[in-house]
Amino acid sequence: MAQAFSAILGNEAVKARLTRALRDGTLPHALILSGPEGSGRRTLARELAAALFCLRRGEDAPLPCGECEACRKVREGIFPDLHVIAPEEGKTTIGIARIRELRAELALTANESTHRVFIIERAEAMNAAAQNALLVSLEEPPEGVVILLITESEEALLPTVRSRCQLLRTELFDAAALERHLASNERFATLARRSPERAEALLESAGGCLGRALLLLDEGKMAEVLSEREAVDAVIRALGARGSAELFSALRLLPSTKREELTEALALLSDALRDLILLKRDPTAPLVYYYDRETALTLAESVGIQRLFRLSDAVAEAEDDLSRNANVPIVLSTLLYAVAAR
Ligand SMILES: [Zn+2]
Incomplete structure (x- = not known):
């Protein structure tokens, strides 16, 4: 199997590790994706989910293929076996009630896939009671379940939670890497040709975040x-x-x-x-x-x-x-x- 996640730029070490785990069938059932805002944690989590659900998995195709029905539904946020948990609108914490709901969902069976993926965004927003309620699920989730905790700092999670998850750290691009990746972007190439100073200012302002660089274009x-x-x-x-x-x-x-x-x-x-x-x-x-x-x-x-x-x-x-x-x-x-x- 070639390197998976070819559609994602950067975070090479994390991608290589996940590719190996997918190939060898050793993907842990609980992972922490930790890194600064804009370092690609959410994208990686969704692409990992897509890789597990992809209908062309095992074929000679990129993983995830990005084109099959499963990949498309993950991208649109409507794949039934992908669940995303985040603080509710206007709230800063994820309380125990939400984690109890998650546990109830865990007990159900998959809809369309052999796998189910639960992504907890801003995992540090879980209060201590919520994190404690999650422990059993992290320890022994049902067959085929993968739980992904996304956070800016794993230090903000309880040690008992951290010890039950494999930790993956995502990184921002350095300026040179960001420039390399943007070189193939037509708008950036035009900007760099017409006004090198503005292209440089854009790279500075993007602060290593590709998404922000694209927004700035x-x-x-x-x-x-x-x-x-x-x-x-x-x-x-x-x-x-x-x-x-x-x-x-x-x-x-x-x-x-x-x-x-x-x-x-x-x-x-x-x-x-x-x-x-x-x-x-x-x-x-x-x-x-x-x-x-x-x-x-x-x-x-x-x-x-x-x-x-x-x-x-x-x-x-x-x-x-x-x-x-x-x-x-x-x-x-x-x-x-x-x-x-x-
Ligand atoms: Zn696919």
């Missing part, structure tokens, strides 16, 4: 992100100047009316500050905001660590206030005041 979204990055870059440049007047002016250019826009801009600013603080200690530290390490190193050298920490603290406070629904202009003026006072 949409012109409107790209323009919005670029203007946010410009605002953040201006703040960082001003941070290197003496006194607080320039910084004050740069901060005033942050989006000041829409909550969502200010939240995004502050998140970017906090990523940039984090990069610079880390670079002061370790020039090889992994970066989340900057794409070009040399630029980042030069900036890090131009700003004192105390100044970085002070702004970083003030931004964290502003983010906190925003998340508590504080009035947007007030959050921004509090931030300005904090900067001016220091």
Whole structure:
């Protein structure tokens, strides 16, 4: 059997491991897919389900084939033996009642396939009671059942849950890999030809997430992100100047009316500050905001660590206030005041 999951880019080690397990019939009945948002956990979980259900499995075809009725239904989210559990709309937790329902579903038999797959999205949202209720099912699920827990951090799950599952870690793309994968995308190729700077800015803004890169290829979204990055870059440049007047002016250019826009801009600013603080200690530290390490190193050298920490603290406070629904202009003026006072 050739490598399965050829339709998915990246996460080579995880794909190879799952391919071997499918070929040898050693796929564990409980798996944790752990990795950052945008690293392909959900896609992998669905493709794994499709591989188990695929009607052309065992034939000389890609696995999953992506074309048979089972693959098509998985893609459309209507395959009856695939169950997805996530926090309900407006809720942040998955409670014990939902896990009891899942256990009742586990006791039933498959509809169309020899397998049944249960995907628990945001598994860390299960409270302790819910996780405990799941233990027996993880230990000895009925024949043919595979349970996939998706999480940003397996550390947030109970040790008893972790010990019953095989752990697979998914990773974001590095900038070079992302660029390679996007090279075959017509819109990206056109952008790279017409405006190499914008193509580079897109790679930076995608933060290693292919899905986000594809979203950014949409012109409107790209323009919005670029203007946010410009605002953040201006703040960082001003941070290197003496006194607080320039910084004050740069901060005033942050989006000041829409909550969502200010939240995004502050998140970017906090990523940039984090990069610079880390670079002061370790020039090889992994970066989340900057794409070009040399630029980042030069900036890090131009700003004192105390100044970085002070702004970083003030931004964290502003983010906190925003998340508590504080009035947007007030959050921004509090931030300005904090900067001016220091
Ligand atoms: Zn198929």
